Amino acid sequence: MVAKALTQRSAGMPKKCRWTTVCSAAVLLSVIAKAALCGRGIDTTFTSSGAGFRTLPGPSLAEGLRSRATALSTPELTAVTGETQLPAANRWTMLAAAVSFGILGSAVVSTTSPRMARLCRRANSDRADGLAGKQQKENNRESRVSVAATLVDDQVHLVTDVSPLDGPDGTYQVGIDFKNWLQSCVEELDVSNLRVEGSLPPWLRGSLMHAGPAKFEFGDDEFVDWVDGQAMLYRVQILPDGSCTYRNKWPDTWNHRSHRQAGRIAVRETCSRPSIPNFFDRLAAMFSPPNNENGNLHISQVCGNTRCVSMSVGSSCLEFNLSDLSTLGKLPFKDELTEGGPLIFHAEPHVDPTTGEWYTCAIQLKIDLDNKRMKPEYVVFSVEPTESQQPGAELKRRLITRIETEYPSPVHTIGMTSQFIVMIQIPYPLNWDGMMRAEGKWLLTGDYEGNLNDYNTWQPERPTIIHLIDRVTGEHTEIFETDAFFFFHVINSFEATEGSSEVVYVDVVAYEEPPVGFPLQQARSGDVEDWRGGGGEVKRLRLDRSTGKCTMTGWPDNCFDEPKVNPKVDGLEHRYSYGVIDDHGMLRLTKQDHETHQVWKWEGQDVSCELPWQPVFVPEPYNAKEDAGVIMSFVRNQPTGDTFCVVLDSETMNETARIHFPKGHHVPLHGHGAWMQGQF
Numbered sequence: 001m002v003a004k005a006l007t008q009r010s011a012g013m014p015k016k017c018r019w020t021t022v023c024s025a026a027v028l029l030s031v032i033a034k035a036a037l038c039g040r041g042i043d044t045t046f047t048s049s050g051a052g053f054r055t056l057p058g059p060s061l062a063e064g065l066r067s068r069a070t071a072l073s074t075p076e077l078t079a080v081t082g083e084t085q086l087p088a089a090n091r092w093t094m095l096a097a098a099v100s101f102g103i104l105g106s107a108v109v110s111t112t113s114p115r116m117a118r119l120c121r122r123a124n125s126d127r128a129d130g131l132a133g134k135q136q137k138e139n140n141r142e143s144r145v146s147v148a149a150t151l152v153d154d155q156v157h158l159v160t161d162v163s164p165l166d167g168p169d170g171t172y173q174v175g176i177d178f179k180n181w182l183q184s185c186v187e188e189l190d191v192s193n194l195r196v197e198g199s200l201p202p203w204l205r206g207s208l209m210h211a212g213p214a215k216f217e218f219g220d221d222e223f224v225d226w227v228d229g230q231a232m233l234y235r236v237q238i239l240p241d242g243s244c245t246y247r248n249k250w251p252d253t254w255n256h257r258s259h260r261q262a263g264r265i266a267v268r269e270t271c272s273r274p275s276i277p278n279f280f281d282r283l284a285a286m287f288s289p290p291n292n293e294n295g296n297l298h299i300s301q302v303c304g305n306t307r308c309v310s311m312s313v314g315s316s317c318l319e320f321n322l323s324d325l326s327t328l329g330k331l332p333f334k335d336e337l338t339e340g341g342p343l344i345f346h347a348e349p350h351v352d353p354t355t356g357e358w359y360t361c362a363i364q365l366k367i368d369l370d371n372k373r374m375k376p377e378y379v380v381f382s383v384e385p386t387e388s389q390q391p392g393a394e395l396k397r398r399l400i401t402r403i404e405t406e407y408p409s410p411v412h413t414i415g416m417t418s419q420f421i422v423m424i425q426i427p428y429p430l431n432w433d434g435m436m437r438a439e440g441k442w443l444l445t446g447d448y449e450g451n452l453n454d455y456n457t458w459q460p461e462r463p464t465i466i467h468l469i470d471r472v473t474g475e476h477t478e479i480f481e482t483d484a485f486f487f488f489h490v491i492n493s494f495e496a497t498e499g500s501s502e503v504v505y506v507d508v509v510a511y512e513e514p515p516v517g518f519p520l521q522q523a524r525s526g527d528v529e530d531w532r533g534g535g536g537e538v539k540r541l542r543l544d545r546s547t548g549k550c551t552m553t554g555w556p557d558n559c560f561d562e563p564k565v566n567p568k569v570d571g572l573e574h575r576y577s578y579g580v581i582d583d584h585g586m587l588r589l590t591k592q593d594h595e596t597h598q599v600w601k602w603e604g605q606d607v608s609c610e611l612p613w614q615p616v617f618v619p620e621p622y623n624a625k626e627d628a629g630v631i632m633s634f635v636r637n638q639p640t641g642d643t644f645c646v647v648l649d650s651e652t653m654n655e656t657a658r659i660h661f662p663k664g665h666h667v668p669l670h671g672h673g674a675w676m677q678g679q680f
């Protein structure tokens, strides 16, 4: 009845104003809830792969206040049901609060600064352009998808039966069997004495860890984006006696348990929203504090490479034990970094190869009540190696600097040199209007149509900005500008002295514009389409600190991504990088020489069926040569679905060994990994 009255009341308002009021209420409520929880010591940290700002999520408020951040060790889960068992009186209170905040939201929007209004108009205009462009892409895509679908239907073939050479240049369309690769993992294994073909280097002893999305549906609900898939940890160990083990395990997260126990998508994920039929319960869910336990993309180690962490889009830093992959919970940060708002969009971290200090960058959304506006800041911080190495112990972050910005864009990776953190700000800012509209519609209808285009807006009329930040003092030393480009990954960055000029070089995998968002449900249904448009191009930025000028160079036909360098040269001048290229629709592991531009491929790969994914570089101990070591990569045999870990000599790119996982065990498309030398 109240909803009806609200609807009738709003029906007399202009459409834009109605949306503004409702959507402002939605976002403000969530942001204020987050801010309140931060103030109460609840860690509301997100991390990101850069796919976009996603969610205003969480478990119930009561649950959030009861548990400091995670309910991992609580077998009796009450928070899920909390979403649907809110006392009626509380609902009225929340609704009244929502209306109040709606009015406040309307006031905020209508009185916001001219600059924000200008940016909003620009975002709307860009959005319209983007939608037109998207329609054109959809039209083009339809024809491509129908080709792929026809191949499957008419010839009764898997797409993998088609030779990669038959695929259009520069796409993943034919060569990758996304349909099967993106099915959920169904089992946890703990297996010893894996079958090994070839021989492993005697120094190669330790653990290779990967994280990855591995559960994509609950009941009839299916996530809308790959990054929402519930995390799986994968560990390959080469023991001191040279034998190999494999173990995979679901991190024990509140999010995952909530979904499983409810038999549906029960709590917010980065892109997906829970299926909640009742308006009041959706309203209650909007009050829920962020929880963000997933950790499906990045693996790293803090505190001097001792404590293992998995991270993800919209996820906190989750700590786990390497020995049994058991989950310890969110890293218990004991500092003031999140006061005023949650941290989102953590960049993939760097670990100083000499000191072991762990660096990353995030975005914090603050509310400037005096000026009635959001006040986004980039927050650059580290975890020093002297912090406690005891698993589960509290630790502090070292704030390096805060950089206020009017248009925060996702930062997937940062660069690190001997002196600087290199932070690249692409012209792809958060789109407040789109976010508020999507949240408001979900609140009113239960339908959520949020996607990448709703969260970020490509604004190529803006420059790409490169910030240099002193790692020790936090001094925001210099800012460089260059033409707009998009990127996920910095390959490496380093300093040089050239004559009288102090120079910083940054190698980056650049795209002319953001790639198409990954269509998870479409891909899982077999409608395979191009994903990254053929990969990015390696570009070298030269930042002349004497003149303030930035120049960008590259070389032709260097389609490439998922780069890795020898961690020994992280922040120092490098010559080689390793990654994957798109070779007529199939992925190939490559090594490339940044001086001569020579490219080596894994020649032993059977390109008709063997699909490698992002490599990990393992340096050979006590060998100073930059390319001394091995490349390790999980490889999917597409027709059988089996997986093995290939080991390549990183100097020659010749195959050294294959470590076979158990037959029939499915490893979905996974995220980044890390090697932990001598650790088990």
Ligand SMILES: [Fe+2]
Pocket (backbone or CB within 6 Å): 049, 348, 412, 488, 489, 672
């Ligand atoms: Fe990445």
